[in-house]
Amino acid sequence: MLRRLLIFCVVASASLVFTGPSFSQTFARIAAWNQQGVRFDNAGVHKINKPAELRTAIAAIDPDVIALSEVNSRESLDEIVATPFSNGSTYKVDMDNNQPVPQMIAVLFKDSPNISVTNRRSIPGSDEGDPTRMRQAWAFDVKIRNFDFLLIAVHLKSGRETEEREIRTCQVRAISRFISAHTEAIGEKDVLVMGDYNMVPTQDQRNFANLSPGKQNNEYLQFISSTLSGPSHIGECLNASDFKGNLLDGFSISRQHTGEWTGYIRIQQLQALLPSMWCGKYKATISDHLPLIARFRVDGADDD
Numbered sequence: 001m002l003r004r005l006l007i008f009c010v011v012a013s014a015s016l017v018f019t020g021p022s023f024s025q026t027f028a029r030i031a032a033w034n035q036q037g038v039r040f041d042n043a044g045v046h047k048i049n050k051p052a053e054l055r056t057a058i059a060a061i062d063p064d065v066i067a068l069s070e071v072n073s074r075e076s077l078d079e080i081v082a083t084p085f086s087n088g089s090t091y092k093v094d095m096d097n098n099q100p101v102p103q104m105i106a107v108l109f110k111d112s113p114n115i116s117v118t119n120r121r122s123i124p125g126s127d128e129g130d131p132t133r134m135r136q137a138w139a140f141d142v143k144i145r146n147f148d149f150l151l152i153a154v155h156l157k158s159g160r161e162t163e164e165r166e167i168r169t170c171q172v173r174a175i176s177r178f179i180s181a182h183t184e185a186i187g188e189k190d191v192l193v194m195g196d197y198n199m200v201p202t203q204d205q206r207n208f209a210n211l212s213p214g215k216q217n218n219e220y221l222q223f224i225s226s227t228l229s230g231p232s233h234i235g236e237c238l239n240a241s242d243f244k245g246n247l248l249d250g251f252s253i254s255r256q257h258t259g260e261w262t263g264y265i266r267i268q269q270l271q272a273l274l275p276s277m278w279c280g281k282y283k284a285t286i287s288d289h290l291p292l293i294a295r296f297r298v299d300g301a302d303d304d
Contacts, residue, residue, distance in 0.1 A: 026297060027295050028145070029062060029063045029293055030063065030194075030293070030296060031063040031066040031268070032153070032195045032249060033290075034069045034196040034249065034288075035069070035070055035287050035289075036287035036289060037070045037071050037076060051076070056086070057270055057286055059086045059089070063293065064109065064115060064144055065107065065117065067105070067153035067195050068107070069154075069196050071095065071104040071105065072104070073097075073104070074097045077093045077095065077106055081093060089110055089111075090110070091111060092110075094106065096120065099136070100131045103135055103155060105137075107120075107138075107142075114298075116141075117141070118142075121139050122139075123137040123138065123152065123175055125170075125174030126171050126178075128157075128171060134171070137153065137154045137155075137195075138152070139151070139182075141188075144298045146299060146300060146302050147190075147260045147298040148302060149191065150190065150192070151194070152191065154193060154194070155196045156172070156197055156198045165207060168207045169207055172208075173210050175193065179191055179220065179221075183213075191258075193211065196248060198248050199248070201247060208223060219255065220254060220256075222252060222255040222258075223251075224261065224294065225249065225250045228265065228266075230267050232248055233246050233249065233289050234271075234283050234288045237283060239279070240278040241278065243279050243283075249290075249292050251292045251294055253294075260296040261296055264294060265292065265293070266292070268290055268291045268292070268293050270286070270287075270291065271290070274286075
């Protein structure tokens with residue numbers, strides 16, 4: 001009897017080895033963050049590199065996939081992912097190394113056999129035909145276990161004036177055309193558009209309307225970030241924990257097709273989460289943006 005019990009325990013222990021996190025993961029954390037890697041002095045000289053701070057922040061976010069904007073260079077991200085993070089995660093980088101603007105876009109994703117990021121391409125017209133001044137949007141094919149989707153990472157034109165809103169309208173129309181062409185030509189209907197929209201819900205409705213393919217009340221995209229109440233951009237710190245700003249960062253999904261979304265989306269309050277951090281220090285040393293994080297089921301049948 002004792003021998004049979006020992007054999008059972010060995011078999012049970014062995015089975016636990018094969019049901020670890022990489023095999024039993026049921027949800028994925030997908031995030032977008034303007035990491036504000038690019039800062040300049042008064043003479044316009046780029047002057048900041050902060051790998052330790054970004055490593056600490058990304059470990060706190062703990063994303064499976066994260067779209068980053070304002071990336072300095074491929075080398076700066078390679079430095080960040082060179083060794084495992086404090087939570088034990090390791091990451092890979094996917095980005096175009098020759099983006100002609102200093103504020104680049106990249107995707108980081110966990111080094112796991114269950115996660116792939118492929119087929120990177122720029123979105124035609126999303127830079128308004130001026131690639132040295134405007135930031136292109138980038139598309140990636142992403143698969144996390146059973147959940148596959150088109151990820152579009154954006155950093156749209158900033159500014160609150162009419163001219164800047166018109167530029168954004170042209171940019172988002174180009175992205176909308178790309179989404180329509182992609183979903184018509186390919187069976188994949190799941191689309192996630194995420195990043196620094198520089199668009200405020202209610203104030204920039206024309207921008208939002210032009211980003212989503214489809215007619216009014218039947219838009220293709222559901223702007224899940226527009227349900228959030230707090231600002232994602234820190235305009236001014238009022239005290240150690242409170243600030244004012246706008247919800248400039250955005251996250252949208254396919255309204256009728258992304259059933260994998262769990263209903264969870266949050267602004268990650270990094271300034272309160274990181275050790276020895278407060279609003280003013282966070283804004284001065286890390287970023288003036290907070291990341292958006294959404295959660296998706298990845299263990300069910302793909303709904304396309």
